[in-house]
Amino acid sequence: xxxxxxxxxxxxxxxxxxxxxxxxxxxxxxxxxxxxxxxxxxxxxxxxxxxxxxxxxxxxxxxxxxxxxxxxxxxxxxxxxxxxx
Amino acid sequence: xxxxxxxxxxxxxxxxxxxxxxxxxxxxxxxxxxxxxxxxxxxxxxxxxxxxxxxxxxxxxxxxxxxxxxxxxxxxxxxxxxxxxxxxxxxxxxxxxxxxxxxxxxxxxxxxxxxxxxxxxxxxxxxxxxxxxxxxxxxxxxxxxxxxxxxxxxxxxxxxxxxxxxxxxxxxxxxxxxxxxxxxxxxxxxxxxxxxxxxxxxxxxxxxxxxxxxxxxxxxxxxxxxxxxxxxxxxxxxxxxxxxxxxxxxxxxxxxxxxxxxxxxxxxxxxxxxxxxxxxxxxxxxxxxxxxxxxxxxxxxxxxxxxxxxxxxxxxxxxxxxxxxxxxxxxxxxxxxxxxxxxxxxxxxxxxxxxxxxxxxxxxxxxxxxxxxxxxxxxxxxxxxxxxxxxxxxxxxxxxxxxxxxxxxxxxxxxxxxxxxxxxxxxxxxxxxxxxxxxxxxxxxxxxxxxxxxxxxxxxxxxxxxxxxxxxxxxxxxxxxxxxxxxxxxxxxxxxxxxxxxxxxxxxxxxxxxxxxxxxxxxxxxxxxxxxxxxxxxxxxxxxxxxxxxxxxxx
Numbered sequence: 001x002x003x004x005x006x007x008x009x010x011x012x013x014x015x016x017x018x019x020x021x022x023x024x025x026x027x028x029x030x031x032x033x034x035x036x037x038x039x040x041x042x043x044x045x046x047x048x049x050x051x052x053x054x055x056x057x058x059x060x061x062x063x064x065x066x067x068x069x070x071x072x073x074x075x076x077x078x079x080x081x082x083x084x085x
Numbered sequence: 086x087x088x089x090x091x092x093x094x095x096x097x098x099x100x101x102x103x104x105x106x107x108x109x110x111x112x113x114x115x116x117x118x119x120x121x122x123x124x125x126x127x128x129x130x131x132x133x134x135x136x137x138x139x140x141x142x143x144x145x146x147x148x149x150x151x152x153x154x155x156x157x158x159x160x161x162x163x164x165x166x167x168x169x170x171x172x173x174x175x176x177x178x179x180x181x182x183x184x185x186x187x188x189x190x191x192x193x194x195x196x197x198x199x200x201x202x203x204x205x206x207x208x209x210x211x212x213x214x215x216x217x218x219x220x221x222x223x224x225x226x227x228x229x230x231x232x233x234x235x236x237x238x239x240x241x242x243x244x245x246x247x248x249x250x251x252x253x254x255x256x257x258x259x260x261x262x263x264x265x266x267x268x269x270x271x272x273x274x275x276x277x278x279x280x281x282x283x284x285x286x287x288x289x290x291x292x293x294x295x296x297x298x299x300x301x302x303x304x305x306x307x308x309x310x311x312x313x314x315x316x317x318x319x320x321x322x323x324x325x326x327x328x329x330x331x332x333x334x335x336x337x338x339x340x341x342x343x344x345x346x347x348x349x350x351x352x353x354x355x356x357x358x359x360x361x362x363x364x365x366x367x368x369x370x371x372x373x374x375x376x377x378x379x380x381x382x383x384x385x386x387x388x389x390x391x392x393x394x395x396x397x398x399x400x401x402x403x404x405x406x407x408x409x410x411x412x413x414x415x416x417x418x419x420x421x422x423x424x425x426x427x428x429x430x431x432x433x434x435x436x437x438x439x440x441x442x443x444x445x446x447x448x449x450x451x452x453x454x455x456x457x458x459x460x461x462x463x464x465x466x467x468x469x470x471x472x473x474x475x476x477x478x479x480x481x482x483x484x485x486x487x488x489x490x491x492x493x494x495x496x497x498x499x500x501x502x503x504x505x506x507x508x509x510x511x512x513x514x515x516x517x518x519x520x521x522x523x524x525x526x527x528x529x530x531x532x533x534x535x536x537x538x539x540x541x542x543x544x545x546x547x548x549x550x551x552x553x554x555x556x557x558x559x560x561x562x563x564x565x566x567x568x569x570x571x572x573x574x575x576x577x578x579x580x581x582x583x584x585x586x587x588x589x590x591x592x593x594x595x596x597x598x599x600x601x602x603x604x605x606x607x608x609x610x611x612x613x614x615x616x617x618x619x620x621x622x623x624x625x626x627x628x629x630x631x632x633x634x635x636x637x638x639x640x
Contacts, residue, residue, distance in 0.1 A: 004560025022563035025140055079559040079578060 004080045086130045092179040097148035099365040109334040112206040116180035122492035124154035133161045175199040176503045188223040197519040200506035201229040209385040211437040214245040226520040228510035229261040234389035235410030269495035270394045283374025294469045297375035302340035306386040316462035318351040327469040335361035372399040379404045381456040398486045402478035404464045406456045420481035422464040429453035542593045544626045548585040552623035565617045
């Protein structure tokens, strides 16, 4: 699974994470979503992402798994993540 | 559901001046205040703002709107169908006089049951008369509204329309209803210690009486403040005391220097503070700390008198010229004083005369209009010497504004008028009476000869090798998206896949398939989407052999 090359996560001066797509700021991500995005961009597997987020934010793994799945689904709907094949 | 479509959003002019020195224009202040008031007091279910983005919303909050107000703004793509059903009631609003833009939009949206509402502010220009003439041809109807802020201003608009009607053939007339609604103002909380703070800041004694002029320092669009200084010097010459503050935007004509020199020449320099370009916080301090408000407007650019209404909302007694909108608000001797205004003997020789640099004859008229200096001086003196009179007139002024010009009251009035207009528009639509543009030229007719040719409805559509590459990297399709608050390019991907799966479909068939798959898309939208795919070389009307081979080998 890989993220779209046209999308880039940037930090604003006031600390917000903005997903720029095709050179335009399009989505604002919360801290968890920004962290998942960075891990997807680093080509981590979904299991690795869930494990790391669980530790990073101290949230039960079950909830993290749901959040990660929901976020990936949202990215797919917006054509911002593709299957490798 | 009741929906308000707000044509244009702009920032807070006071903040913009602080940021980049832009001139504060009354019409721009109104645009900003209207947006704030509609979102605060409006009772509609949705407020659509074309093209507004999350970033744009942040700017609006930075400019002073509350987060809750901004949340009520819903983005809609420019010119795209509104996300509403046929039974929803839609009103299209512009803060200016651009009813023609909204008439075009209404036509495009096929919402003939949606009334249009606009405002006219400065009327002193041939451009306004020409705009009204143009609006006779754009498909306005009697359900549409042109809101005027003063009786005198509305009378001028009616005269323009009479003049225009004489030039038009029978059957063509200006159709929009003209209705008088004053501009709105916020009712402020007056700070009791501001009186001392302002005097401390100016090194004045606490007992000193202050008269305030607040407005643009511009002879060409507001008033010549020289005669006010003469009136002050006469008052001082009679042994009375008053301190005059002249404050306001001075980015246009740099009046401050001239006024300071004149005050010095008249011997009243110590009793005058010229305060160019005050910050928004200073404006509040000035209104709270002053005792009297004065505005001797002499210019036909002044239609309503927003600063006079603001001053009255702060409970200040006002001394103003007997002029246009001022006389709608000020009852002489009850909530302020009106000073007679006299046109010169040659006014009948002057004509509306815009030029690129100035309004030549309108400026000449303002320069030669008298605001009676003797009476101005006497009224200021009377108020300066009588604190009880100031309190009585000031309280009456505040009551008048609260009842007639507070934003809560004004927004309620707008909504009443829009409800009437919706009834008229819906009745006309139900009876098949829809106004349409009299002057409507197709772009193909006017510009069809610019291009080599035109793609036909029967042209075949094939995905190209480039198109297949983009389908594997569909994020690229964001580059094709139009300016939109939610620029998801899924529609491009869906159409591209349809063409890949069914090579040789005609333009008509692709459009039909697209419309079948997407209930919210319009025919124009479908054609536009396909044209964008052609434009980027992702679709071609010729079979791409390389792509075809790639396709067959992958199968």
